[in-house]
Amino acid sequence: MRVIGLMSGTSYDAVDAAAADLERGAEDGVLRLVPLGMVSEPYPADVREALAAALPPATTTLAEVCRLDTRIGQAFAALASRADRELCAGRAELIASHGQTVYHWAEEGRVHGTLQLGEPAWIAERSGCPVVSGFRPRDVAAGGQGAPLVSLIDLMLLRGRPGVPAALNIGGIANVTVLPAGGDPLAFDTGPGNALIDAAVRELSSGKRAYDAEGALAAAGRVHEGLLERLLSEEPYYRIPPPRTTGKELFHAGYLRARLAGLGELRPQDLVATLTRLTARTVADALRPLAATEVFVSGGGVRNPALMAMLREELGSAAVRGSQELGLPAGAKEAYAFAVLGYLSLHGLPGNDPGCTGAAGPRVLGSLTPGSRPLRLPAPAGRAPHALTVGAPPGGTPPG
Numbered sequence: 001m002r003v004i005g006l007m008s009g010t011s012y013d014a015v016d017a018a019a020a021d022l023e024r025g026a027e028d029g030v031l032r033l034v035p036l037g038m039v040s041e042p043y044p045a046d047v048r049e050a051l052a053a054a055l056p057p058a059t060t061t062l063a064e065v066c067r068l069d070t071r072i073g074q075a076f077a078a079l080a081s082r083a084d085r086e087l088c089a090g091r092a093e094l095i096a097s098h099g100q101t102v103y104h105w106a107e108e109g110r111v112h113g114t115l116q117l118g119e120p121a122w123i124a125e126r127s128g129c130p131v132v133s134g135f136r137p138r139d140v141a142a143g144g145q146g147a148p149l150v151s152l153i154d155l156m157l158l159r160g161r162p163g164v165p166a167a168l169n170i171g172g173i174a175n176v177t178v179l180p181a182g183g184d185p186l187a188f189d190t191g192p193g194n195a196l197i198d199a200a201v202r203e204l205s206s207g208k209r210a211y212d213a214e215g216a217l218a219a220a221g222r223v224h225e226g227l228l229e230r231l232l233s234e235e236p237y238y239r240i241p242p243p244r245t246t247g248k249e250l251f252h253a254g255y256l257r258a259r260l261a262g263l264g265e266l267r268p269q270d271l272v273a274t275l276t277r278l279t280a281r282t283v284a285d286a287l288r289p290l291a292a293t294e295v296f297v298s299g300g301g302v303r304n305p306a307l308m309a310m311l312r313e314e315l316g317s318a319a320v321r322g323s324q325e326l327g328l329p330a331g332a333k334e335a336y337a338f339a340v341l342g343y344l345s346l347h348g349l350p351g352n353d354p355g356c357t358g359a360a361g362p363r364v365l366g367s368l369t370p371g372s373r374p375l376r377l378p379a380p381a382g383r384a385p386h387a388l389t390v391g392a393p394p395g396g397t398p399p400g
């Protein structure tokens with residue numbers, strides 16, 4: 001089955017679409033993914049601005065939520081159609097849309113709700129394909145964190161590897177999935193990924209720059225130990241036992257401003273170096289007790305060499321590898337993961353790993369919006385696949 005996965009993370013830098021052919025082995029419990037490539041588009045400038053103005057800690061109105069839901073759905077729809085044309089020869093059969101997270105209602109380690117915008121009707125209307133969307137709430141309703149949902153896919157990719165393999169995604173927030181030898185798998189958000197780095201760069205450049213391009217500022221700066229210590233010791237989130245998840249409701253520009261109070265002038269490069277070290281340190285602190293031996297990294301953070309160098313230092317003997325070594329390019333992994341989650345939902349298969357999200361049990365995730373034809377569901381698959389293998393795309397390495 002040819003599936004398109006659509007994703008925009010908490011950085012809301014761009015909407016990503018990845019296309020894949022997915023086939024389930026009848027006997028062996030293996031799901032086979034052939035990557036067809038990815039396309040990506042930044043949000044239109046006015047949508048991005050409206051989103052930035054509405055996100056916490058700002059307040060907004062239901063009128064604005066309605067406008068955003070529509071405009072984000074339209075942006076996802078436009079990209080899905082492009083992906084169908086350019087990657088699928090117009091033969092996509094299913095679209096899986098994560099939507100845009102605008103609020104993750106987490107309190108003291110429990111998640112009570114999570115809201116993703118991007119009305120799927122726009123995607124179904126424009127592409128003609130059925131759409132699976134709204135993946136997270138079912139896991140929350142079953143007592144889980146609703147995240148990190150990519151953990152199920154990570155586990156399918158990591159199973160069978162020697163030692164203690166882990167997957168790390170560095171988006172706005174950083175999350176890990178760990179498969180301890182003989183122990184139960186674990187997945188959780190470690191804390192900020194790029195969120196605080198981006199917030200600082202945006203403030204320092206009066207909004208002209210959105211991130212520390214190639215980690216240049218961090219590489220030129222020195223870590224301010226006092227600030228680092230304050231950021232680590234004053235944040236209770238890092239001490240909540242897993243499963244735990246967070247979002248930019250916590251790690252935003254105002255959070256950073258409050259932590260900087262009373263420290264005097266910091267050189268911009270020192271501030272960015274300190275925040276970059278904070279991400280590397282909190283990831284390593286989270287992985288150390290689990291004794292991870294190899295870490296497959298994905299997400300936009302991979303494009304920051306200063307962050308990757310600090311991560312290698314902090315992780316010590318654990319091997320730091322790119323997720324492309326598992327077949328999925330760093331910038332496309334999450335979109336591919338949602339394509340797989342959409343496939344699983346359509347086939348009546350669970351999309352959560354309860355041990356990772358904290359849900360009471362495995363659940364079939366999401367809601368289905370019919371495409372241009374009446375909805376025809378495949379017969380529910382019996383056994384859930386335990387492994388995901390990534391095959392070669394037609395013509396070599398997938399783009400992205």
Ligand SMILES: Nc1ncnc2c1ncn2[C@@H]1O[C@H](COP(=O)(O)OP(=O)(O)O)[C@@H](O)[C@H]1O
Nearest residue numbers: 009010011171172194211213214299300303304
């Ligand atoms: N060339 C680059 N140099 C440094 N950082 C980058 C670069 N490209 C992307 N990033 C970082 O990656 C982030 C986007 O990563 P992404 O995985 O898309 O996050 P999310 O899932 O939250 O959208 C950007 O906000 C930025 O911080």
Ligand SMILES: [Mg+2]
Nearest residue numbers: 009011013014
């Ligand atoms: Mg992104």
